[in-house]
Amino acid sequence: MSRSIHRGGLRPLDAIGGALVGALHVVLLVWLVGGMLAAGLMPGLAGAARDSLMVQIVTERLPPTTAVVGRLITLLDTTDLPPLFAGLEPSPAPPVDLPAAPEVRALADSALASTARIASTGCGAGIAVGSGFFVSPTDVVTNAHVVAGGSDMTVTVGGIVYPASVVVFDTDADLALLHVPGVRAPALQLSVAAPGRGSTGVALGYPGGGDLAITPAAVTASYETAGPNIYGDGLNERSVVEMRTQIRPGNSGGPLVVEPGLVGGVVFGGSRLDANVGYAIGADQALASIGPSIGSTAAVDTGACL
The missing domain is CATH 2.40.10.120 (Thrombin, subunit H)
Incomplete structure (x- = not known):
């Protein structure tokens, strides 16, 4: 009986802990993705990211993401070029005709x-x-x-x-x-x-x-x-x-x-x-x-x- 009571008493703590971990994951995702979009990772979405209240709140309270991701890409990159973008390279725009x-x-x-x-x-x-x-x-x-x-x-x-x-x-x-x-x-x-x-x-x-x-x-x-x-x-x-x-x-x-x-x-x-x-x-x-x-x-x- 005592073992059953002990386990039952921990269930609320497990639930709270799980909720906190889930919330932390959301915050980190917003910090990483939202911050980089706002910095210009994908120019078409930069404005929307900057206007997002959640992105503003998170990025104002946590360190900038771009330096972290930019440094990681620099370390992993096998080319001789320095990084041009903050984080990942944006998807290229549709092609247009070349000159004659x-x-x-x-x-x-x-x-x-x-x-x-x-x-x-x-x-x-x-x-x-x-x-x-x-x-x-x-x-x-x-x-x-x-x-x-x-x-x-x-x-x-x-x-x-x-x-x-x-x-x-x-x-x-x-x-x-x-x-x-x-x-x-x-x-x-x-x-x-x-x-x-x-x-x-x-x-x-x-x-x-x-x-x-x-x-x-x-x-x-x-x-x-x-x-x-x-x-x-x-x-x-x-x-x-x-x-x-x-x-x-x-x-x-x-x-x-x-x-x-x-x-x-x-x-x-x-x-x-x-x-x-x-x-x-x-x-x-x-x-x-x-x-x-x-x-x-x-x-x-x-x-x-x-």
């Missing part, structure tokens, strides 16, 4: 002489290679992750190799500006706004550090989203251009040319979900990041190696 061959040729011809190969040494025994493009006769834009931790930079254009120095190293936007004395290259113009869905263009770059490649591209979406810096830390708003194209390692930093001589974005890299989807940092963000320093010759530190 004559348009591809015209856009490429307007930018070939302005597209450069970037090489950076100083991180281990290897050489980091990427792409870039001139925004003035002596200044080249590329991604910050291409030159991170580098001590010696070179820019190759027109078959000639020039020494270069980094004058802007923006880890939040993943952008860098290199000054290249001794060269006078034709400059491309950065658009004041990111291109909209349906815009067509070409992505230029040096995949694998090899020959210059011309890749047709079409913009499937442009949006503001949140993501960590190139080291996986913090949370920053970023202008992202999603496009139907094939981006390979080494294309990073090259131009997305949307009109003759006009750049709509700085190529970042390919999607981890779809080999036919690539991303660029919006030209509007590039203009804000590096624009004020065009013409500067003062070298800056390139941070730690990735």
